[in-house]
Amino acid sequence: MELIIGRAKLAILQGDITSLTTDAIVNAANNYLWMGAGVAGAIKQKGGKIIEKEAVSQGPIEVGDAVITSGGNLPVKYVIHAAGMGQDLQTSDEILHKVTINCLELAEENGIHSLAFPAIGTGVGGFEIHHCAKIMLEETVEYLSSAKVLQQVNFVLFDAVGREVFEEQLRMIFSS
Numbered sequence: 001m002e003l004i005i006g007r008a009k010l011a012i013l014q015g016d017i018t019s020l021t022t023d024a025i026v027n028a029a030n031n032y033l034w035m036g037a038g039v040a041g042a043i044k045q046k047g048g049k050i051i052e053k054e055a056v057s058q059g060p061i062e063v064g065d066a067v068i069t070s071g072g073n074l075p076v077k078y079v080i081h082a083a084g085m086g087q088d089l090q091t092s093d094e095i096l097h098k099v100t101i102n103c104l105e106l107a108e109e110n111g112i113h114s115l116a117f118p119a120i121g122t123g124v125g126g127f128e129i130h131h132c133a134k135i136m137l138e139e140t141v142e143y144l145s146s147a148k149v150l151q152q153v154n155f156v157l158f159d160a161v162g163r164e165v166f167e168e169q170l171r172m173i174f175s176s
Contacts, residue, residue: 047072
């Protein structure tokens with residue numbers, strides 16, 4: 001599913017975020033920026049330990065903030081590490097709003113034209129995927145309406161269920 005918002009394209013995809021060739025991908029991180037399981041583990045495994053080393057050297061950060069590193073051995077220039085949870089492994093509406101905006105702003109500040117998000121907080125963090133989709137998509141749609149640099153934002157879901165949830169939420173945003 002794809003939509004044009006402002007001067008940018010928003011797409012919902014199913015697949016492996018670490019295989020994309022966008023300018024940057026977002027890592028669903030903790031505030032210490034250690035890369036263990038889930039999306040973070042896959043990024044570290046495919047991109048190399050250098051990504052974690054670069055991230056950890058910038059931490060710890062506040063929950064809701066984000067930092068940028070190289071893409072290591074991944075087919076991307078950058079990884080944006082989004083601290084969607086702290087050491088308690090919990091996220092909230094407020095954190096998800098903040099971290100989504102911070103990732104988009106960091107992308108713009110670094111001249112990133114294409115960005116891919118996972119469903120932040122829905123793995124290890126246990127955040128409900130429908131709610132995650134609603135928050136992340138609403139923030140992204142609003143941001144893209146006036147974005148200057150970003151031209152493409154993808155939400156990349158690992159399975160069909162996640163993709164369908166994000167597609168449903170995007171349809172709901174534009175039908176209201």
